[in-house]
Amino acid sequence: xTMLREDQPQxxxxxETLSMAAALNRALADELAADDRVVVFGEDIxxxxxxxxxxxxxTARFGEKRCFDTPIAEAGIVGSAVGMAMNGLxxxxxxxxxxxxxxxxxxxxxHVAKMGNRTRGAVRLPIVIRIxxxxxxxxxxxxxxxxxxxxxxxxxxxxxxxxxPQDAYSLLRExxxxxxxxxxxxxxKLYWAKGSVDVSSTATIGSAQVVREGTDATLIAYGxxxxxALEAADAAAAEGRSLQVVDxxxxxxxxxxxxxxxxxxxxxxxxxxxxxxxxxxxxxxAARISERCFSWLEAPVRRVTGFDIPYAPPKLExxxxxxxxxxxDAVDSLYWED
Amino acid sequence: xxxxxxxPRNVPVQLIDAAGTEHPDEVYPTASPAVxxxxxxxxxxxxxxxxxxxxxxxxxxxxxxxxSQGQEACQVAAVSVLDDGDWxxxxxxxxxxxxLRGVAPADAMTLLKxxxxxxxxxxxxxxxxxxxxxxTQLLHAVGFAHAAVxxxxxxxxxxxxxxxxxxxxxxxxxxxFAAVFHLPVVFxxxxxxxxxxxxxxxxxxxxxxxxxxxxxxMPGEQVDGNDxxxxxxxxxxxxxxxxxxxGPSLVEAHTYRMQAHTNADDDTRYRDSAExxxxxxxxxxxxxxxxxxxxxxxxxxxxxxxxAEADEVAATLRTALNADIAPDAAELFRHVYATSTPQLxxxxxxxxxxxxxxxxxxxx
Numbered sequence: 032x033t034m035l036r037e038d039q040p041q042x043x044x045x046x047e048t049l050s051m052a053a054a055l056n057r058a059l060a061d062e063l064a065a066d067d068r069v070v071v072f073g074e075d076i077x078x079x080x081x082x083x084x085x086x087x088x089x090t091a092r093f094g095e096k097r098c099f100d101t102p103i104a105e106a107g108i109v110g111s112a113v114g115m116a117m118n119g120l121x122x123x124x125x126x127x128x129x130x131x132x133x134x135x136x137x138x139x140x141x142h143v144a145k146m147g148n149r150t151r152g153a154v155r156l157p158i159v160i161r162i163x164x165x166x167x168x169x170x171x172x173x174x175x176x177x178x179x180x181x182x183x184x185x186x187x188x189x190x191x192x193x194x195x196p197q198d199a200y201s202l203l204r205e206x207x208x209x210x211x212x213x214x215x216x217x218x219x220k221l222y223w224a225k226g227s228v229d230v231s232s233t234a235t236i237g238s239a240q241v242v243r244e245g246t247d248a249t250l251i252a253y254g255x256x257x258x259x260a261l262e263a264a265d266a267a268a269a270e271g272r273s274l275q276v277v278d279x280x281x282x283x284x285x286x287x288x289x290x291x292x293x294x295x296x297x298x299x300x301x302x303x304x305x306x307x308x309x310x311x312x313x314x315x316x317a318a319r320i321s322e323r324c325f326s327w328l329e330a331p332v333r334r335v336t337g338f339d340i341p342y343a344p345p346k347l348e349x350x351x352x353x354x355x356x357x358x359x360d361a362v363d364s365l366y367w368e369d
Numbered sequence: 370x371x372x373x374x375x376x377p378r379n380v381p382v383q384l385i386d387a388a389g390t391e392h393p394d395e396v397y398p399t400a401s402p403a404v405x406x407x408x409x410x411x412x413x414x415x416x417x418x419x420x421x422x423x424x425x426x427x428x429x430x431x432x433x434x435x436x437s438q439g440q441e442a443c444q445v446a447a448v449s450v451l452d453d454g455d456w457x458x459x460x461x462x463x464x465x466x467x468x469l470r471g472v473a474p475a476d477a478m479t480l481l482k483x484x485x486x487x488x489x490x491x492x493x494x495x496x497x498x499x500x501x502x503x504x505t506q507l508l509h510a511v512g513f514a515h516a517a518v519x520x521x522x523x524x525x526x527x528x529x530x531x532x533x534x535x536x537x538x539x540x541x542x543x544x545x546f547a548a549v550f551h552l553p554v555v556f557x558x559x560x561x562x563x564x565x566x567x568x569x570x571x572x573x574x575x576x577x578x579x580x581x582x583x584x585x586x587m588p589g590e591q592v593d594g595n596d597x598x599x600x601x602x603x604x605x606x607x608x609x610x611x612x613x614x615x616g617p618s619l620v621e622a623h624t625y626r627m628q629a630h631t632n633a634d635d636d637t638r639y640r641d642s643a644e645x646x647x648x649x650x651x652x653x654x655x656x657x658x659x660x661x662x663x664x665x666x667x668x669x670x671x672x673x674x675x676x677a678e679a680d681e682v683a684a685t686l687r688t689a690l691n692a693d694i695a696p697d698a699a700e701l702f703r704h705v706y707a708t709s710t711p712q713l714x715x716x717x718x719x720x721x722x723x724x725x726x727x728x729x730x731x732x733x
Contacts, residue, residue, distance in 0.1 A: 070519065096519050102549055107508055107542035114512020117497065120519065122512075134538075141502050142509070148704040149486040149498055155707055187705055210707035237710075284710035 046229045052222040054196035055085045055161075057230065058203035059123065063093045066121065069207060071098040073108055073125030073161075082127055083163055083222055105135035109160060113142050116156040123207055129164040130173035136181070143212045144187035158212045159203070164192075165255045165305050167220035167352055169345040176342055177255075177306035182214045183283040183315070189236060190282040192216040194257035196226040198280055201234030209236060216282075218254040239286035241293055245275030248299035248362055251290060251316055253279035256303040256353060263358040274362065282312055287319060294320050295327040299365040301335060303353055308336030330366035374588065377579035381591040381623050384598040387651045389659025397602035402666035408445055408597045409661055410675045412654050415441040415465045417679035418474065419628075421686050422464070422481075426632040430690040432483040435462040439595070439627030442653035443559045445469060446600035447527055450555075450608045451495075458497040458510040458528040462559075466529070470496045474682060475689030484696045504534040507543035507556065514552040514617075525553045525611045527604070532621075533564025535581065536572045544619065548585040553611035556619045557604065559594060561626035566639040582619035594622030595653040598660075625651070698724065 049057065062069050071089060073081070077100040080087030089098040101108050105126060112122035126132035132139075139160065147155045166175030182190045189211055193199040199217070206213040213236070242257065243264050252260040257278045264274040277293045279286065294300045300320050304313040317332040335353045343351040384399045385391050391399060400408070419438040425431045437444050440462075448469040451457060459466055467477045472489045479488020480499060487498035497513075500506035510528035517524035534540055535558060547554045558578050562569050575581055582589025588610075592603040600622060607618045625648035629636035636645075661667035702709065702717040 102542070102545055104542040104545065106539055107511075107546045110505060110508025110539060110542070111512030111515055111546055114509035114514070115516040116512075117491070117509065118513045118516035118520075118524075120516045137502060137539075138505060138508065142505060145486075146498070147707065150491060150704075151485065151487075151700070152704045152707070153490040153492060154498070189706070284706070284712060287711065 045231045046227050048225055049196050049200075049228045050223050050225050051193070051196045051199045051217070052083060052085055054200040054228050055203055055217065056087055056089070057228070058200045058207075059086060059089060060092065061230065062123075062204055062207040063089065063097055066207075068119060068121045069097070069123060070115065070120050071123045071125075072101050074101065074103050074127050076100060076125050081125060083219065085161070085217075086125065105132055106138050109135035109138040109143060112158045112160075113138065113146065113156060116158050117146075117154055121157045121207060123159040123161065126160060126162045128170075128174045129162055129176040129178045132160070132162050132178065135160075139182070139188070139214075140185050144185045147211060148187055155210050156212050157207075157210055159206045159209075159215050160212070161215045161217060163219040163222075164216045165218050165220065166342055166348055167255060167305075169348070171345060172342070175348070177304070177337065179216055179282055180306060180311050183312055188212060188214050188283065190214045190216065191236060191280065192218065192254035192282055193280060194218065194221065194252070194254055194278050196224070196228045197232060198234055198278075200228050200230065201232050202236065202280065205234050205236050216254060220255055221258070224258070234280070237281050237284050237286060239277055239279045239281065239289040241275060241289070242278045243274070243276040245273040245297065247273045247297060248301065248365055249275045249277060249293045249297045250301050250303060250358065250362075251277045251279065251293075252303045253282060253312075255305050259353060259355060259358060260303050263355045263362070266355055266359060267362060272362070279316075285315075285319065287323065290316070290320065291323050294324045298327050298329040300324075300328070301333045301358060301361045301365070303335045303358055305337050305353060307339045308334050309339045311336060330364075333361040333364060335361045375583040375586070377577060377582070377589040377591045377621070381593045382599045382603050383593040383596050384602060385596050385656055385660045387595075387656050389656045389663060391660060394602070397599065397606065399598045400601050402661060402664045404601070405598060405657060406661055406666050406671070408449065408601065409654070409657050409667065410678070411445040411449070411469060412441050412597065412657065413675040414679045414682050415444055415469070416654055417683050418465050418468060418686065421683040422478070423628065423632070425687070425690055431478065431481050433631045433633060434481055435631045436626075436628040437462050437465050439648060439652070440559055440561055440624045441465065442597040442600055442657075443557070443594050443622050443624055446597060446604050447529060447557055449601060450604045451527060452525070454495065454523070455525045455527065455608075456495045456497065456510070456513055458506045458513070458526065459499050460503075460506065460529055460531065460534070461499050461501050462531065463499060463529050467496055467499060470494050472496060474686040478686070478690065482690060485700065504530055504537035504539035504543065506530070507534075508539050508546070510554055511543045511546045511552060514547070514554045515550055518550070518552060523612060525555065525608050527555045527557055527608070529557050529559065531564065532558055532560035532562070532569055532572055532578055533567070534558075535578050544581070544585045544587070544617070547617035548587045551616040553614075554617040555604065555607040555611055556617065558619065558621045559624055560621050561624050563626055563630070563640070565630040565634060566636075568639075577621055579619055579621040587617045587619060589619040589621065591621045591623065594624030595651050595656070597653060597657055
């Protein structure tokens, strides 16, 4: 598959091939080393290194004061992160799975998101809440939710979802340095996918990226749906249709400029996301494009999303997940003149 | 054998009873008359603030006021035991404690006036924003104390909540985190008997709320919440213990909410006035005044000076809240993020357009 990336790392000094899990681990280690105020904590993240091993080796390297296990209590983890950030630290906390982050929801919505506004900027909360999200790993109930809509709907939160090891590394480092709280959604089914990572490469929170050029239609994706979009673009190319792919990378605040420019260049758009489609991130993207790019559109904006059902059990999840065929079907329905 | 020393006493600690008579205690010393006279001064000001705010609601100058009338001894004690660098994590009912910590009365009332959410800089006064959700601030207090320990700073944190908040999950998680990480936090529960209309008996079946502490592995103590001397001794001891590295503790103060929950509440629907009258007789000001008068520590001149000072605070509050200063709509967008977003800029521009058209008298 072709990846057109301005910051595509070239093999050379500082460039390594890493899985997304290893890239995230490297980002945590590099920030722990760079800034004494950074602390990492959560459930099973110490000796075990996290259930996905994202924090592997960090306690051994940086000590119990910098990376430690807590009681199993998500509101406790996020609520104490609020207090720590008020007292000058930069907490990075791990929620073990998407659906296990819900007990922390009140702390996230009522305090993490609002403290800066509540105090007229006197108390900013530089907290990163890492959440492994979405399915495709054969996980049982409560382990595969795409919960991004809850967070993007909340003013004050910055929500990021990388789709490849380079962005995972660069965006996590940027998130830890960010002055405001960041919900960092990690597509768990892509944890083991490898890619080259240039540790000197930086990313900007708030910027989407055109990851494949194309002229006929624009596919807009993030997190788990980016590889699907790229695969669909490959398949379409074989049939003579040129699809552009945009990786949102940051879900909120939204990069209207990049998305508008991309859609206006092709005149057709399909938004792809794994979450249920009703009142979702995909809905918001489609609405924004319809409002902002109406004069350029040759067809209604289509969404390819999960069904409006609770996440499917492991043996049924292949029915649920958006795939290349559904994307291509949506593309076929975009009022082509030929 | 379980550690019985963590258990609270069966009867709340009391040093000065409702009649103003002292009952010396072998563990908790009664503060000197000079200290208690200073405390009485704060009680007088606190009561005056509560009365004034009650009037300001009736005059439409405050949107709402959850009064701490009857709980003034708790408000004064919670602040008196703090060092300058310590932090207080208050609730919406603790506006008086916020003022006693140095926040200007008008700034402390910003939330309840409705001009903004938190009207003071928490770092300037070492007072967290008043929490409206229940018990959530206890976890912030715990995290704050955890950071202090990690940084090697001697900060002690006093976290306030009511008896209703002890039913919340965050209360449990905060107590547990504080105990597991051995943090310098004093959890101070003002048990004022009612969570809006629901009585204590519907919140907890425990022998006392202070008994909950033992389950977390921290000491609990219960104290007469209308006895300033007892509160200073018990909270002071808990703060000393926390500062010395002894970890967290839980203090339950038995007090009473003399007013309805807020002006919007009708307490005649759920409690007898006879019960309220019983608590009038246990008023924290009356007993301390009686005690200090008996010790010849409080004369007419001093009392008059305290009353005059309280009137001055009330006048400041009135003047500030009677001033009609229109809040700035730009603030709605300014603080959401450290760096604004194009979307918020666009929305602010749109609101500005509306405001300009409306100022010109044209309809959009």
